[in-house]
Amino acid sequence: MTKIFSTLLFLFVVAFSTMQSTILDENFDLTQLKGKNLGYYIGSFDPIHLGHQHVIDTALQENHVDFVLIYPAPGGDSFKNRNKLHLRQKMIASVYKDNPKVLLTSWSPKQLQDHFECVAKDVSVVGIIGSDVITEKFYGSDKELGDKYLKVFMRGMPLTEKHFEDTAGALIALKADSFLVALRGNVDLAFLHDSIHDRPIAGYIQSKGESSTQVRNAILIGEAIDALVDASVVKIIHEENLYHPGS
Numbered sequence: 001m002t003k004i005f006s007t008l009l010f011l012f013v014v015a016f017s018t019m020q021s022t023i024l025d026e027n028f029d030l031t032q033l034k035g036k037n038l039g040y041y042i043g044s045f046d047p048i049h050l051g052h053q054h055v056i057d058t059a060l061q062e063n064h065v066d067f068v069l070i071y072p073a074p075g076g077d078s079f080k081n082r083n084k085l086h087l088r089q090k091m092i093a094s095v096y097k098d099n100p101k102v103l104l105t106s107w108s109p110k111q112l113q114d115h116f117e118c119v120a121k122d123v124s125v126v127g128i129i130g131s132d133v134i135t136e137k138f139y140g141s142d143k144e145l146g147d148k149y150l151k152v153f154m155r156g157m158p159l160t161e162k163h164f165e166d167t168a169g170a171l172i173a174l175k176a177d178s179f180l181v182a183l184r185g186n187v188d189l190a191f192l193h194d195s196i197h198d199r200p201i202a203g204y205i206q207s208k209g210e211s212s213t214q215v216r217n218a219i220l221i222g223e224a225i226d227a228l229v230d231a232s233v234v235k236i237i238h239e240e241n242l243y244h245p246g247s
Helices: 002-018 050-061 085-096 109-116 131-138 143-152 167-173 212-220 231-239
Strands: 022-024 037-043 067-072 102-105 124-130 178-183 199-206
Touching: 037 050, 050 067, 050 124, 050 199, 067 085, 085 102, 085 231, 109 167, 124 131, 131 143, 131 178
Parallel strands: 022 102, 037 067, 037 124, 067 102, 124 178, 178 199
Antiparallel strands: none
């Protein structure tokens, strides 16, 4: 009986120790991703909220992808004033610390591109994007700007030094073979005919109503955010005094 108990305890410890988010670093064997569908999810994640989690979890549970690489925007652009990258990464890690299908990394866009070069032909990258990216960036009122986005967005083009470490570099670094679109509200994308320019839309996920702006605004006026973000994120927000007036 003691031997059986010891064996079961050993198996439990091994299983528990492997249930954690996967870190892409020098010790990770990228060949593990060969033949797999890798979701590439770029965003500010400032903070990551339940809407983000719904998209990520659904993408995995419905087998749209085998893994999801969550890649918070590094910065270096004029679009948004974000919290420091390590704080946003910390919040993401707190949510997915027990999910080995979620990949996290501290690699810069240049490092990410260089490391993936050896497996690029064997990994199918699925770009995970919100429908607002399509309606506002790709096919918005500024057609010239939209055309520029479509030419570089997730194309895997060689990065110039200017974009080795910035958000633009992250948007270019990996080549997406297809897209998974998170639908916001009642948006109608029928005009796309299930493709974005020359690449197919592999699937759709109806996203929830939460937004990072909603979370930040709630904190500013002293409202509870427990219904908007994971408990682990709430804890970090309070510990790091994030999004509070004057922080």
